[in-house]
Amino acid sequence: MNEENLAANQSSTDKIGIAGKKALYANQQNQMLAWLSKNKVLIALLLLCVFFSISTEQFLRMDNIQNIFLQSAIMGIVAIGMTYVIITAGIDLGVGSIVAVTGMVIAGMINSGVPIIAAILAGLLIGMISGIINGFFITRFHMAPFIVTLGMMAAARSVTLVYSDAQTISVYKDPFLQYLRMGKIAGIPVMILITAVLFLIAGYVLSNTVFGRHVYAIGSNKKAAEVSGIPVKRIEMMVYVIAGTLAAVGGLMMTARLGSGTPLAGVNLELMAIAAVVIGGTSLSGGRGTIFGTLIGVLLINVLNTGMNLMNISSHYQGLIMGAVILLAALIDSISNKKSK
Secondary structure, three states: OHHHHHHHHHHHHHHHHHHHHHHHHHHHHHHHHHHHHHOHHHHHHHHHHHHHHHHOOOOOOHHHHHHHHHHHHHHHHHHHHHHHHHHOOOOOOOHHHHHHHHHHHHHHHHHOOOOHHHHHHHHHHHHHHHHHHHHHHHHHOOOOHHHHHHHHHHHHHHHHHHHHOOOOEEOOOOHHHHHHHHOEEOOEEHHHHHHHHHHHHHHHHHHHOHHHHHHHHHHHOHHHHHHOOOOHHHHHHHHHHHHHHHHHHHHHHHHHHHOEEOOOOOOOHHHHHHHHHHHOOOOOOOOOOOHHHHHHHHHHHHHHHHHHHHOOOOHHHHHHHHHHHHHHHHHHHHHHHHHHO
């Protein structure tokens, strides 16, 4: 009898052990799937890098990698501001034109003999004012961000053309802009370092401050945020000011990189910034997104563009491929929103 009891207990223990192992295995599988889902854009970026590394020998050259990061710098700075805006369920279509007008004004003032510091401050002020104008009409009159910023896009581009008489203004020999363009610290280009610092600051503010939590709250549910005492109008105003100011920084960087102010600078930059933000996992419906995701989205776009150029893929097909990537990201965002609801 005792032997039968012992056998029964052993069988029960074995079953519990097997069930426990199955539960542990299922839990590990769920954790792995959750990690893959959370980092799908990073994985896509890594796979893309592996693909282009195999497809072309030039991809892994140090000068090409540095070029990818330099191309990502201006788009990345603009995309930081766009991330804040989109998390609040807004949009800013004017940032590309702000890049152009601030870069042109900085170049024009430098050519007129104005000290470089004063020229840069004037450019940053233009970016801030554009953000204040956007924020004012959006918060005061409850106008759709799409319409307000579309108007800003047209107006700022027109100002650029009038100011420059549609001519390029060269500032190639300015020492400070030359330093931004070619200077290095510890072997790393200054532009890349500035961009990295801005990403770190923006990521910290969004993830670890009250302001950041308010930005997410507004995007998740604006009415609930108002009821809970969050100063919604003030936060929205600040978000558009941040976007405008960072666009002005992008204008300075583009003028330094090109060595001139050009009226066509920043064309379609706002669309590429939006694409990078969405690809990086920020929801167009608001309330979800990270600065790190935006960084990965920016890098993915520039790696894809560079890789296609190295493979001599026709520009006609490049647009098709990029459009497919953007549509896929938007589709994933739409599915994710439906699941969360």
